[in-house]
Amino acid sequence: MAKDDHALLSGVLDELLQFEFTKIYFAERSRSPAELNFYSERQPYYRFTLPLAGRFYQRIAIDGVYREVCLYPGEAVVFHPFCTNYYTPDYFAAIRRSLAVVLRPGYLRLAYSRPYVDEIRPRVDFHLYDSLRSSTINAVIALGALTNRPEDRDCALALIKPTLRLIARDLAASRGERNGKALNTWHEVADYTLEHCLDDLTREEVARRFQLSDGYVSKLFRRHAGDTFCNYLTRLRLEKAAELLRDSALTVGEIAADCGFHSSSYFIRQFRHCYSVSPGEYRFSHHLNRRRA
Structure with missing residues (x-):
């Protein structure tokens, strides 16, 4: 800049x-x-x-x-x-x-x-x-x-x-300098991952899209997101799933499928790991708080 x-x-x-x-x-x-x-x-x-x-x-x-x-x-x-x-x-x-x-x-x-x-x-x-x-x-x-x-x-x-x-x-x-090439690449990769996070997205596809090596994509995510590509993608999908649990009447299975999870049981495990409650408990708690408000 x-x-x-x-x-x-x-x-x-x-x-x-x-x-x-x-x-x-x-x-x-x-x-x-x-x-x-x-x-x-x-x-x-x-x-x-x-x-x-x-x-x-x-x-x-x-x-x-x-x-x-x-x-x-x-x-x-x-x-x-x-x-x-x-x-x-x-x-x-x-x-x-x-x-x-x-x-x-x-x-x-x-x-x-x-x-x-x-x-x-x-x-x-x-x-x-x-x-x-x-x-x-x-x-x-x-x-x-x-x-x-x-x-x-x-x-x-x-x-x-x-x-x-x-x-x-x-x-x-701040030094007020222009962003370096690596940081600009990260911004583009992060935006693309966000835009396509509900698709069958892989690290290899991202690498091909930006003409990068698979290892360099992994390095970008570790350096700028502090996580692996898979964990970062899963977190984006879980955030979308949490939104649908709050604001839609879709079943847990439908939400899992819409958010890129091919197995409901895997989705439930990942959701519980991230939010410390099951999807059903999360939905119930949110709706209960709404009624109290």
Whole structure:
């Protein structure tokens, strides 16, 4: 990343730290209504967006119902992992500036959007990885783990500025250099694995897709994900399975098949190993908590 982009994003964070945040929305996981045809985005990551100028339109699920929200500077929207947000026509028509923060495996993505004027790039992306600290990661996760309950919203509003300060600290310590070839390759491989995690994906197929050796693919996963390719793929599938257990009426066997597991018994063993409960117990506990809420 060029040093001028590094400086630009530092200025964006400084500008955001001058705001008083007064409203926050939490986009929840929910079934996507069939009648919505807007451009949609769904990511399995903790992420949030902060407008700096203009209006920011999104259609998100709140309390199980999709509705359009309009955000202004001093407001925020937090996206729970695997939730779907829709970009409405108003989103593309509005003149705005905004910063999106996405916690991805091994790095924090900062995406600054601005109007396209006089050949100035409308989007600046920065992958913060060389100086990213665990305290910053934990702050982003803590913000993303809260909900639309009034007491959670108050906590979230109080967390925004400390989280931004931690990001600004890590950005200041970053070398601000362009990502190396190996890291760019990892990002591409990780995105491809996420996109195709429910298919019959193998390490060998990934290697062929990117013209890499099988051993190099394994090395990428060990270095940047801290795990093997198979374990990483299984974790993605289990996260999708957990979502379906929460939000669908599919049977455990149907969910296992939809998430790339060829054996229900193997799926149940893996799920219990990851979540310490069986799929049925996980579903029951989640629905019980919903009724209590």
